Amino acid sequence: MPVDVEARVIANTRLSPDYNVIALAAPDIAASTAPGQFVMVKLGRGFTPLLRRPFSVFEVLRTNGHVDGLTLLSKRVGVTTSMLFDAVEGDVVSCLGPLGRPFELLDPPAEAWMVAGGVGLAPFATLTEALRGRGTTVTLFYGARSGRELFYLDWFQARGVRMVLATEDGSVGDHGRVTVPLERALRVAGRPQKAAGDLPPSSEASAERRGDPPERIARPTLAGRGAQRPDLGGGGQPSGSSITIYACGPEPMLEAVAHLAARYGRPSQVSVERVMGCGLGGCYSCVIPVREGRDGWRYVRSCIGGPVFAGADIVWD
Amino acid sequence: MPDLSVQIGSLKLANPVIAASGCFGYGVEYGEVVDLSLLGGVAVKGLFLAERQGHPPERIVETPAGMLNAIGLQGIGVHRFIKEKLPELRERRATVIVNICGSTLDEYVELARILSDADGVAALELNISCPNIKEGGITFGCSLNGTFDVVSAVRKVTRLPVIPKLTPNVTDVASFARASEEAGADAVSLVNTFLAMAIDVETRRPRLSNIVGGLSGPAIRPIAVRMVYECRRAVQIPVIGMGGIASTGDALEFLIAGASAVQVGTANFVDPFICTKLLDGIRQYLERHGVSRVSDLTGTLDTSAREKQWISS
Numbered sequence: 011m012p013v014d015v016e017a018r019v020i021a022n023t024r025l026s027p028d029y030n031v032i033a034l035a036a037p038d039i040a041a042s043t044a045p046g047q048f049v050m051v052k053l054g055r056g057f058t059p060l061l062r063r064p065f066s067v068f069e070v071l072r073t074n075g076h077v078d079g080l081t082l083l084s085k086r087v088g089v090t091t092s093m094l095f096d097a098v099e100g101d102v103v104s105c106l107g108p109l110g111r112p113f114e115l116l117d118p119p120a121e122a123w124m125v126a127g128g129v130g131l132a133p134f135a136t137l138t139e140a141l142r143g144r145g146t147t148v149t150l151f152y153g154a155r156s157g158r159e160l161f162y163l164d165w166f167q168a169r170g171v172r173m174v175l176a177t178e179d180g181s182v183g184d185h186g187r188v189t190v191p192l193e194r195a196l197r198v199a200g201r202p203q204k205a206a207g208d209l210p211p212s213s214e215a216s217a218e219r220r221g222d223p224p225e226r227i228a229r230p231t232l233a234g235r236g237a238q239r240p241d242l243g244g245g246g247q248p249s250g251s252s253i254t255i256y257a258c259g260p261e262p263m264l265e266a267v268a269h270l271a272a273r274y275g276r277p278s279q280v281s282v283e284r285v286m287g288c289g290l291g292g293c294y295s296c297v298i299p300v301r302e303g304r305d306g307w308r309y310v311r312s313c314i315g316g317p318v319f320a321g322a323d324i325v326w327d
Numbered sequence: 328m329p330d331l332s333v334q335i336g337s338l339k340l341a342n343p344v345i346a347a348s349g350c351f352g353y354g355v356e357y358g359e360v361v362d363l364s365l366l367g368g369v370a371v372k373g374l375f376l377a378e379r380q381g382h383p384p385e386r387i388v389e390t391p392a393g394m395l396n397a398i399g400l401q402g403i404g405v406h407r408f409i410k411e412k413l414p415e416l417r418e419r420r421a422t423v424i425v426n427i428c429g430s431t432l433d434e435y436v437e438l439a440r441i442l443s444d445a446d447g448v449a450a451l452e453l454n455i456s457c458p459n460i461k462e463g464g465i466t467f468g469c470s471l472n473g474t475f476d477v478v479s480a481v482r483k484v485t486r487l488p489v490i491p492k493l494t495p496n497v498t499d500v501a502s503f504a505r506a507s508e509e510a511g512a513d514a515v516s517l518v519n520t521f522l523a524m525a526i527d528v529e530t531r532r533p534r535l536s537n538i539v540g541g542l543s544g545p546a547i548r549p550i551a552v553r554m555v556y557e558c559r560r561a562v563q564i565p566v567i568g569m570g571g572i573a574s575t576g577d578a579l580e581f582l583i584a585g586a587s588a589v590q591v592g593t594a595n596f597v598d599p600f601i602c603t604k605l606l607d608g609i610r611q612y613l614e615r616h617g618v619s620r621v622s623d624l625t626g627t628l629d630t631s632a633r634e635k636q637w638i639s640s
């Protein structure tokens with residue numbers, strides 16, 4: 011159940027002129043957050059900004075195994091993100107969460123390939139910890155405009171994540187978008203013996219239709235079916251074992267990743283970013299078209315039906 | 328303990344704070360977060376007979392102290408509402424006000440008939456004021472004859488309290504309150520949103536896919552208070568006031584201007600617990616001012632000549 015916390019800023023680290031990581035004393039939210047979930051944040055008491063803004067939970071902070079807060083990775087684009095950038099220790103941030111449907115986790119020998127574009131890195135720290143905790147092999151494909159905007163590389167490396175980098179200016183890793191190395195790796199891994207693209211329609215749409223808050227929805231099988239097919243063999247890298255692709259970043263990137271995943275027969279889970287007014291299913295601002303039936307589709311509220319969807323379920327326009 | 332109950336026609340509400348339509352989903356979305364039985368009422372999202380997809384995103388944009396929305400009344404239709412949402416609302420003991428919209432007069436009548444037979448509906452709010460759809464709705468709300476016709480047609484087919492929701496996008500809102508009263512409405516509610524727009528100057532594109540949308544939030548409050556005040560003076564039936572309520576003081580302003588109850592819309596997005604917080608605030612205010620019933624506060628605006636007060640410093 012989401013809670014509303016007036017969280018104190020514990021620390022604020024500027025990573026670049028646009029990016030910062032802000033640590034908030036919101037242990038109750040942090041302790042119950044699943045990878046991919048988000049919080050609705052508001053700074054200041056006035057009407058600028060008026061509405062809360064959604065942010066993925068980046069890290070769950072622990073001291074001696076005791077959860078004492080969370081961090082947000084923020085990119086400065088407007089009023090709230092500027093206030094987050096400028097916040098100082100002791101400031102108070104209203105934090106409502108955790109919200110939304112998390113990523114579906116995988117067990118070995120299935121492999122996780124995470125694809126992050128820019129600030130889309132945010133949900134992958136908690137996902138890494140959850141997957142590595144299960145012994146799942148994790149690769150991070152991480153793209154940004156330049157090497158100066160690739161952050162936390164050591165953090166992921168220290169947790170045994172294989173890193174594949176791409177920058178648009180070519181300063182680090184592949185020259186171009188992150189889908190360049192992703193497609194190369196997918197080609198090398200080949201298609202699984204049984205196409206994994208033909209997943210049954212996920213249950214978000216029907217769950218959203220019921221208006222159930224995420225907690226009460228039976229967990230859908232978004233992906234990770236490979237986990238039930240250990241017969242495919244695996245190990246080694248790159249491998250033809252069952253691979254699930256997780257993606258977060260700008261929507262054109264998500265679309266490209268979902269298409270690539272489908273072409274190479276891999277399931278994908280994408281975390282979409284829509285403008286959200288409330289985060290609780292109250293306003294219907296955050297909808298995304300999701301497939302339904304044979305040729306149909308319907309608008310699903312991404313705050314409760316998502317933000318994580320099966321890439322194959324979304325109607326990309 | 329002051330008495331917080333209010334009477335809206337034949338309907339007695341436990342208290343005067345209602346979650347406004349379109350700003351609280353179908354209520355069930357908030358069921359785990361808020362105790363719905365503590366609210367004066369829950370006005371559910373506007374319903375048509377049939378399901379509707381609504382407008383494509385972008386559907387909202389923030390503006391100074393407010394927001395524009397053009398959701399386009401995405402909704403599940405009345406039949407699925409009764410089957411899928413109403414049982415849970417009943418179970419959670421919510422006082423359910425169903426906001427209904429039609430493209431034609433017959434559709435309003437049909438909706439009223441269907442909902443009158445459903446178990447757990449406390450009142451009907453006639454949405455004749457949504458600025459975001461082309462057909463029906465606001466075309467009734469912008470014409471005195473249209474308002475009179477739709478209210479009297481619905482009145483004939485239901486025993487439920489009928490509450491037309493008025494648009495502020497007219498010159499003289501009080502005349503629409505009067506037309507509603509003459510047609511047999513039990514109360515009127517106002518305001519719906521103000522037709523508005525916002526432009527991204529870099530791209531010269533509208534901020535909303537629908538180009539225009541409805542303005543809500545604190546920015547509209549002073550205009551809404553004025554309109555409630557005008558309606559209160561024009562009719563005998565209760566007035567339900569809304570528009571930008573975000574604090575106890577805001578809600579009290581509406582009550583003093585003449586509202587018997589208030590609705591809270593946009594503020595729910597900022598704070599899902601706002602309605603119960605307002606109730607606490609109103610209770611404290613009544614105690615502090617020695618008012619035993621909240622209904623005694625309605626329309627108590629003091630416009631007498633101000634006495635000079637000597638405030639020693």
Ligand SMILES: Cc1cc2nc3c(=O)[nH]c(=O)nc-3n(C[C@H](O)[C@H](O)[C@H](O)COP(=O)(O)OP(=O)(O)OC[C@H]3O[C@@H](n4cnc5c(N)ncnc54)[C@H](O)[C@@H]3O)c2cc1C
Pocket residue numbers: 048059063064065066067082083084085086087088089090091092129132133282283284285286317389
């Ligand atoms: C589930 C979810 C998780 C998110 N996680 C993160 C995160 O971890 N870190 C992070 O930095 N951002 C994240 N975002 C995006 C973040 O919510 C927006 O950047 C933020 O709302 C901008 O607020 P602002 O007040 O700074 O900008 P505003 O002043 O509101 O807007 C400035 C500009 O940003 C654009 N904008 C506003 N909202 C969004 C949006 N949702 N997506 C893209 N552009 C937008 C506007 O169109 C406008 O041009 C997430 C969004 C969602 C839906």
Ligand SMILES: Cc1cc2nc3c(=O)[nH]c(=O)nc-3n(C[C@H](O)[C@H](O)[C@H](O)COP(=O)(O)O)c2cc1C
Pocket residue numbers: 293347348349350372373374396398400426454457492518519520542543544545547569570571572590591592593594
């Ligand atoms: C996102 C959104 C959706 C709305 N949907 C409806 C609706 O379906 N029916 C209706 O009568 N009013 C609808 N409204 C109007 C509100 O109920 C209310 O009249 C208006 O927002 C003013 O109150 P506020 O400033 O407290 O939000 C909607 C408002 C918003 C912001």
Ligand code: FES
Pocket residue numbers: 285286287288289290291292293294295296297311312313314
């Ligand atoms: S953000 Fe309000 S319904 Fe999704």
